[in-house]
Amino acid sequence: MNQNIGVVVFPGSNCEKDAMEALADLGATPLLLWHADSDLRGVDAVVIPGGFAHGDYLRPGAIARFSPAMEAIIDFAHNGGPVLGICNGFQVLTEAGLLPGALQKNAGLKFLCKEVELQVESTDSVLTNMTSKGQTLRIPINHFEGNFTCTDETLIELQSQDQVILTYRENPNGSMANIAGICNTTRNVVGLMPHPERACHTLLGSTDGRVLLESFIQGAHAAV
């Protein structure tokens, strides 16, 4: 059971090595996917890591979504492949139309790096299927534009279709309905602003990120 998990790197991404380290520590085999390459190298799942792809210029993720790798990932996702967008990755997924809504500047207009408490709202996604509903997870956030927003109609859809997977117990950035993470209707594409890979090592603090990444790795196995 050695899942190959692709981790995309755009110019300006900076969390790719952290994501790879966390995935490797949990037993998966991470591979770097260069943004300009449309070859996904037969991976079982894809992670779009955090950072500042293309400097976040124009809008975070606005340029990255057009890369050859993303075109391949869109196909991969439409075919049921598991895709996880973390922070900047979440932004890229919304820009690419793989997830609804958009991420705006934090309500306090300041970059925020801190640990927050998340609540699991739905266990029906490739990221949360090993958690239990209502579970509290302590995971760090690290962003300037993590304020999730969408139309009222979209919000109703997300909530009624159980697509809101994680919320903040104490809203740090003004996100609509305290949304921290969502999934698509087929539950194979997930995006969240917090960084699970930063909560995997006892020496660094909370290890609550492990259950999320383990779920994802297991989901990769199932998809093969």
Place this chain on the structure above:
Amino acid sequence: MVYDACVEVKLREGIADPQGSTIEKATDNLGFAGITNVRVGKCIRFQVEAGDEEEAKNIVSELCDRFLTNPVIEEAVIEIQVVG
């Protein structure tokens, strides 16, 4: 022909604007009474080659839809002017 394009990217009506509200509060603190409804957008200027103004508008419009704006939260106001 070369055209000057000015694209004003605005937040859609109803989308919350934390920057705008923060600026509005600050103008109050600075002693400027009566500043309301502050909304922050951006202006992107560039030049575009096209056969005529209509074509220029179409090119710019498509560029806005596909790239310069995020239609979920933004819309564009486009101004085209021939150069020289």
Place this chain on the structure above:
Amino acid sequence: MDDQLHRSLGLTDDELAKIIEILGRDPNHLELAMYSVMWSEHCSYKSSRIHLKRLPTEGKNVLVGPGENAGVIDVGDGIAIALRIESHNHPSYIEPYQGAATGVGGIIRDIFTMGARPIAIMDPLRFGPLEDARSRWVAEGVVSGISGYGNSVGVPNVGGEIVFDETYKGNPLVNVLCVGILPKERLVLGQASGIGNLAVLLGSTTGRDGIGGVSVLASAGFGDEEEDAEKRPSVQVGDPFEEKRLIEACLELLDEGLVVGIQDLGGAGLACAASETASRGGVGMDFNVSAVPQREAGMQPFEIMTSESQERMLAIVEPENLEQVFAICNKWEIRSSVVGKVTPSGALRIVDDFDGEVLGEVPAASLHEDAPLYERPISEPDDMDTAITDQATTLPGPEKIEDDLFDLLMSPQWATSQYDSQLFLNTVVGPGSNAAVLRLKHPTSGEDTGRGMALTTDGNHRWCAINPRIGSAMTVAESVLNLACVGAVPQALVNCLNFGNPENPVVMWQLSEAVDGMAEACNAFDLPVVGGNVSLYNESQGTNIDPTPIVGVIGLINDLSKAPPGLTWDDGDRIILLGPEANGLNGSAWAFMKGHRRGSLDPIDFDLHQRVCALTRDLVTKELVTGLHDISTGGLGVSAAEMAINSGVGCTLARTPDHIAFFSESPSRVILAVNPELLTEVEQLAAEYDVPHERIGLAHGDIFTVKNLLTVPVKDLQEKWDNRLSDALDGGTTQG
């Protein structure tokens, strides 16, 4: 040529005469411009070099000492660490965001130019008082700029300081430290060699950013508003995205062995990079200005050579490797152009095309090595005799001591929460503790060595204002103790000397004294100085800042299988005070707050300090304490309050009879929180190390009590601590 041209470029008549002597003729405009920037205070250290020689720089683990872009030390397991600290003070007063952002960019380039991947930064900051509108505006912009650039370029900020004081009102201090890691084999120096090799310019296009900035901004104090407005265009604008790609491209070039030497472009731009690489290699260079990619039309050669446009590097490459260099740069979308050729001549020739007109020619080494060396006059302050007898202990004690304590509490969280402190999964202890602690992972394999590195930055203008020599020594001592509190052994030091106008003999005296104090302490602690930076002319409206030498010290932790204890105590812990008795209030934050900025300081007992540090390290390594905090700013009072706030548990302290004992900042003291079952062992160990120790209290409940002095709920302390900065800064700031 205009007689006064050299003066408008910041050169003295004597300096012009020297240039004429070197060249054997009058310099042309281009040559004059290059000398003016290279011989500016900021680039040449002409006022300070003569003193810096007295700092100890040797150590068995030092791979590269001062004089290169960064200091480098061997930390074992085939790993080397590069470190440097720099200032960007004057630009940050004019344009705080960009001034700070480009300061971060600059120091990061100094690190990766040595072949090291930047893995952490720290920002010791100083601003004018919080009550001053412009100081608030500057503080907000600076923190924003450090956050914006640092987060985006992808280097975590693991600590620093933020200090507000009257002395910095017109002169904020923005110092940034950067640490990088590299496999020893990838160490590369900034020198050109190999006749026929090519100089390749990488990165951003060259514009008019910061033209003359070096000589105009950093070599003169600030005058009136109109002059300041003229200096406005001199501030550079940074692009962290470009820098991130530049880091990746350069490290890849170095990994592939494609580069013979590499130099970053900072103050004095291409003039500096071209001349320094040539001069360090003992060679010359033909430099083709026309090949430099330009951002603006119609740039003159002197503008091209002195521009301080950001995010540019100069790589020396063997011709057969050129194609591969271009390929790697293209992959990372980095511009690359051949702009120079290494020649045997020893001259830096600026040409318009390699076969074209020679626009200027100077001996490469003269720009750097022949820079003037000043021995500026030194004199003690006039009022020194009376100042040293004016003891702060003569001040009346406060009526309500808790009010004074509240005024001294300030959490840095308003700033630190804007910084990514976790990137790279190394940060075991982040901002806000005794020192930052990072995992030490091998730079190529990523394997955890199981060891750690610790980092601290420290500076204290109050101690140094009173006695620059002892104050500097105390600053170094504080760093060493901070490292001991996380179980680390100090390895190397870098410094940033922030002083006023060197043309003022008292300022030169302060600088000279500070250097001597620092040297004394470094020798006592066996701490080599591997790099430094000097920022002078921190003066406005004729008033100089208090002398502010800032140090960055790196230490190593042998076993990082567990996180070291922090600023905390458990209910039931005994509170122990280690170290000598508190001695006086001179130079304390409390005394300065009361307007008392004079007095004297007692010399440090280096021997005792070493024993206190060794004991502290041992206590931490043996896991004998729940938590601990060294005593510095705000004395025992603030240190104990911080532990209470952090743990949410109050205390009852005794043996602290008055405000002197409460607020004194005398050195070599630590508060320990000890589980009662370990008390005997701790006291035995302290006796073995011959370190004085005293039981001063008990951690319990939710009230902070000091017998006969004050009683205050911990949550009241917490509130002041938490809200001080956000109350002052979150409402919005304006230039004032």
